[in-house]
Amino acid sequence: MKELPHHLQQYFVYCAIYPEGSLLFRDDIIRMWVAEGFIDEQDGQLLKDIAEEHYDELIYRNLLQPDYLYADLSQCRVHDLLRRLACCLSKEECFVGDPESIGVNIMSKLQRISVFTEKDMVVFPSMDKEQYKVRTWRTQYGKSLRVDNTIFRRLPYI
Numbered sequence: 001m002k003e004l005p006h007h008l009q010q011y012f013v014y015c016a017i018y019p020e021g022s023l024l025f026r027d028d029i030i031r032m033w034v035a036e037g038f039i040d041e042q043d044g045q046l047l048k049d050i051a052e053e054h055y056d057e058l059i060y061r062n063l064l065q066p067d068y069l070y071a072d073l074s075q076c077r078v079h080d081l082l083r084r085l086a087c088c089l090s091k092e093e094c095f096v097g098d099p100e101s102i103g104v105n106i107m108s109k110l111q112r113i114s115v116f117t118e119k120d121m122v123v124f125p126s127m128d129k130e131q132y133k134v135r136t137w138r139t140q141y142g143k144s145l146r147v148d149n150t151i152f153r154r155l156p157y158i
Helices: 006-017 026-036 047-060 080-090
Strands: 075-077 094-097 112-115 136-139
Touching (some): 006 026, 006 047, 006 080, 006 094, 006 112
Parallel strands (some): 094 112, 112 136
8 A cells, every 4th residue: 555645545545434345436435535625626627527537546556446337437346355455544533334333432533434234223422522523424224224313413523
């Protein structure tokens, strides 16, 4: 990963928020990168265009695997081994799973949470509002998911 430019590392590591085997849609992930503030303006280019260049670069470097059913490369996956690498690199700031299983010490460092649970309700560990640094909260659930009614009051950056 040392050969990979820092800005591309950031985009690659961000892919860890998607569960294993997930299909990533180019337009969705590009919007998320822009919303996270990852993209720096360059010579009047649109942020979306810059992000698309980075997406293409990750494909070129084989960090994202395009779904060749779509000639425009609008969908891709992260190979399971590379996703594990992304998870290891992002473990201090990203968590995928059931937030109820996270300890308070870990939760206080996280910036991104991708909720992946079979439970009907999502509950976060009890902490003071000031301790939460979560900026991205994503859910991956097939049926209706209830959330603790205090979650959004305790996540001031969302």
